[in-house]
């Protein structure tokens with residue numbers, strides 16, 4: 311019997327439609343950035359880099375959230391109506407474009423707040439380049455980038471937060487969650503990348519959320535596991 315090739319998520323075909331509403335120019339930009347990131351990552355084995363040298367080894371790399379996960383995150387934000395979003399780990403701002411597009415779409419609805427995406431990035435060069443991509447994508451008005459160590463930059467006002475994306479070096483995930491947690495609205499969504507593959511590195515985060523019944527958890531079976539927590543205190 312002839313076999314039919316099954317397409318992969320993120321490919322945008324009849325089986326895996328792309329939910330993102332954007333112009334052809336923005337789709338082309340996103341594709342270009344994902345391709346750049348994938349090419350870089352194919353030369354690195356991120357999980358084999360020791361935690362002690364991780365920051366230095368990948369400090370100029372994209373390490374963008376994969377395209378299929380970005381599309382899922384976009385859809386989750388559209389479903390939840392989130393308009394205020396915090397991103398722990400922005401890098402060159404690829405995932406941030408999806409967050410901004412979705413928050414802005416939600417903010418267009420009646421009675422919703424203004425779209426606001428707060429990004430965080432330690433590396434100044436990445437932050438500067440990210441801003442040029444956001445301008446090209448036409449979402450720079452929605453994004454506020456906090457440059458520096460998120461353990462300081464997330465101490466500043468952020469309003470009531472609907473959605474938190476943890477796409478950060480594993481040792482920074484729990485500090486980020488703890489800083490944003492007091493601002494999360496009941497029912498807020500938290501997404502954490504690589505929750506299975508990096509489980510050992512996320513030991514502190516996992517112990518924290520498992521110990522608190524306010525976090526309803528599910529792992530979505532994307533590559534390396536995508537953790538989704540609903541915050542219901």
Ligand SMILES: C[S@@+](CC[C@H](N)C(=O)[O-])C[C@H]1O[C@@H](n2cnc3c(N)ncnc32)[C@H](O)[C@@H]1O
Pocket residue numbers: 369372373374375376398399400401402403404405406430431432433436458459460461477478479482
């Ligand atoms: C996985 S990348 C983020 C990718 C991005 N979300 C995307 O999809 O395009 C993680 C980023 O977190 C940044 N980072 C690591 N530790 C940080 C800290 N303490 N404060 C702020 N940013 C940090 C790194 O420089 C890196 O660019």
